[in-house]
Amino acid sequence: MAHTGALILAAGKGTRMRSERPKVLHTLLGEPMLWHVYRALEGLVPDSAVWTVVGHGAQQMRAAFPGRTPGFVVQERQLGTGHALQTAWPALDSAGVGTLLVVNGDTPLVPRAALAALLDEFQARRPALAFLTVDLPDPSAFGRVVRDAHGAVAAIVEAKDYDPAVHGPLGGEINSGIYALDMAAVGPLLPRLGNANASGEFYITDLVALAVQAGLPVLGARGGADPQLLGVNSPAELARAEELLRASIVDGLLDAGVMVHQPGTAVVGPRAVLEPGCEISGPCEIHGATRIAAGASVGSHCWIRDAEIGPGALVRPFCHIEGASVGPDCQIGPFARLRPQAVTEQGARVGNFVEMKKARLGPGAKASHLTYLGDAQVGAGANIGAGTITCNYDGRSKHETVIGEGAFIGSNTALVAPVRIGDRALVGAGSVITRDVGDDMLALERSRQRELPRRK
Ligand code: UD1
Numbered sequence: 001m002a003h004t005g006a007l008i009l010a011a012g013k014g015t016r017m018r019s020e021r022p023k024v025l026h027t028l029l030g031e032p033m034l035w036h037v038y039r040a041l042e043g044l045v046p047d048s049a050v051w052t053v054v055g056h057g058a059q060q061m062r063a064a065f066p067g068r069t070p071g072f073v074v075q076e077r078q079l080g081t082g083h084a085l086q087t088a089w090p091a092l093d094s095a096g097v098g099t100l101l102v103v104n105g106d107t108p109l110v111p112r113a114a115l116a117a118l119l120d121e122f123q124a125r126r127p128a129l130a131f132l133t134v135d136l137p138d139p140s141a142f143g144r145v146v147r148d149a150h151g152a153v154a155a156i157v158e159a160k161d162y163d164p165a166v167h168g169p170l171g172g173e174i175n176s177g178i179y180a181l182d183m184a185a186v187g188p189l190l191p192r193l194g195n196a197n198a199s200g201e202f203y204i205t206d207l208v209a210l211a212v213q214a215g216l217p218v219l220g221a222r223g224g225a226d227p228q229l230l231g232v233n234s235p236a237e238l239a240r241a242e243e244l245l246r247a248s249i250v251d252g253l254l255d256a257g258v259m260v261h262q263p264g265t266a267v268v269g270p271r272a273v274l275e276p277g278c279e280i281s282g283p284c285e286i287h288g289a290t291r292i293a294a295g296a297s298v299g300s301h302c303w304i305r306d307a308e309i310g311p312g313a314l315v316r317p318f319c320h321i322e323g324a325s326v327g328p329d330c331q332i333g334p335f336a337r338l339r340p341q342a343v344t345e346q347g348a349r350v351g352n353f354v355e356m357k358k359a360r361l362g363p364g365a366k367a368s369h370l371t372y373l374g375d376a377q378v379g380a381g382a383n384i385g386a387g388t389i390t391c392n393y394d395g396r397s398k399h400e401t402v403i404g405e406g407a408f409i410g411s412n413t414a415l416v417a418p419v420r421i422g423d424r425a426l427v428g429a430g431s432v433i434t435r436d437v438g439d440d441m442l443a444l445e446r447s448r449q450r451e452l453p454r455r456k
C-alpha cells in the first residue's frame with residue numbers, strides 16, 4: 001500500500017561553509033544539522049520510511065549516523081537537488097512510497113508542526129506538488145516564488161537565474177526547500193528536468209514549472225515570515241540559526257518552570273532534560289543527555305555534558321562536568337572538574353580544584369580542595385585532605401585506590417595504586433602510601449622533623 005515517506009537532501013558539500021566537513025554535520029548546540037531534521041520528522045514518518053541522499057563526505061555521514069545508514073542513498077556526483085531526487089527515486093518507488101515529503105538537510109530548525117501542516121494541506125487538497133514558502137523582504141540567494149496574476153504559483157526561479165525582465169519585479173516570497181509530492185503524478189516529470197541554467201545543475205525546483213505546464217495542481221503553502229524555515233548556507237547563517245534555537249529552548253524551559261538566570265547567556269542543548277523546579281544561571285553550557293533534577297541548582301560559568309545532577313544538588317560556579325553523576329544534595333565546586341564516571345553519592349562534597357575520573361565518593365564523603373581522584377572508591381563519610389593524589393597510573397596501566405568508610409586522608413598524601421585504606425583509618429599528612437592500611441589504623445610515612453641551629 002502506498003504510504004508517506006520522507007527524503008532528506010544532504011549530499012552537497014556546502015561550499016559556502018568553507019569547510020571540509022559535510023555541511024549537514026556542522027552542529028547547532030552540539031547536534032549536527034541533520035540530527036535536527038531527523039528529530040523534526042519523528043512522529044510524522046517512521047524512521048524506516050526516511051531516506052537520506054548523501055554524497056560529499058558519505059563516510060563521515062555514515063560514522064555520524066550509524067543507525068540511519070539503511071536509509072542512505074548515495075549520490076556519487078552532486079549534480080543538483082533535482083538529480084538528488086532522481087537518484088533516490090528507485091528506492092522510494094520500490095518501497096511503495098505514495099506521498100513524499102522532501103526536506104533540504106540544511107534546514108535544521110524546521111518545526112515539526114510546519115511539516116505536519118504541509119502534509120495535512122497536501123492530504124486535504126491532493127495537489128501533484130506542494131511546497132512551503134517564506135516571506136523574506138531580501139530574498140538574497142534563495143529561490144524566488146513566481147506567481148501569476150491570480151496568485152497561483154507559476155515557478156520557482158533560482159536567484160542566479162532570476163531576471164526581472166522575464167520573471168517580473170522581485171517579490172518577497174522564497175522557497176523553503178520543503179516539499180510534499182505525489183510520486184505517481186511527479187514521476188513522469190522527473191526525466192524532463194534539465195540543467196540549462198546559471199549553475200548547470202538539475203534543480204528540484206524546476207518541477208514546479210513543469211507541473212504547472214502539464215496542467216497539474218501545484219500549491220505554494222505560505223509559511224509566513226518564520227525564520228526557522230530558512231536554510232543554512234554559511235557560518236554566519238549557522239550562528240544565527242543556533243542563536244534562534246538557543247533562545248527558543250531557554251524560553252521553553254522558563255515556560256516549563258525552570259528558573260534560568262541571565263537567560264540570554266544560557267546554552268542548553270536539545271537533548272538535555274531540565275526538570276521544572278531546577279535552577280541554572282548563565283552564562284553556562286549544558287549539553288548532551290544531561291539531566292538536572294528538580295531542586296538542583298547550577299551556578300554560572302559551568303560547562304556540563306552527559307551528566308546527571310541529582311535533586312537538591314548545588315553546583316557552584318565554574319565547574320566542568322562530563323559523563324558524571326552528582327547525587328542528591330551534593331555540593332560541587334566552585335572550580336571542580338568531574339570527568340567521565342565520576343560519581344558523588346548523597347550529600348558528598350567536592351571543592352575547588354578537585355578532579356575526579358572514574359571515581360566514586362560515597363555518601364557524605366568530602367574532597368574539599370586540590371585533589372585528584374582517579375580510579376578510586378571512597379567510602380561513606382571519608383575525608384580526603386587537601387592535595388591528596390591517587391597515583392593511578394604507573395606508566396603502563398591504571399590501578400585502583402580504595403578508601404574505606406570514615407577514613408581520614410591527611411593533606412598532601414600520595415596514594416600509590418593499587419592500594420587500600422581501611423575503614424576509619426587515618427593517614428598522616430605528607431605520606432606516600434604504597435602498601436595497604438588496615439581498618440582503624442594510623443599510617444605515617446614521612447621523615448622525622450629535625451631542628452638544628454642555623455649556620456651564621
Ligand atoms: C535550495 C533551493 C532554493 C531554496 C533553498 C532553501 C534548489 C535548486 N534550490 O537552494 O530554491 O530557496 O534551497 O534553502 O533546490 N543537495 C544534494 N545534492 C545535490 C545538491 C544539493 O543532496 O546535488 C542537498 C544539499 O546538501 C542541501 C540541499 O540539497 O542540503 C539544498 O542544496 P543547496 O545547494 O543548499 O541549495 P540552495 O542553493 O540553498
Ligand code: CA
Pocket residue numbers: 104106231232233
Ligand atoms: Ca541551502
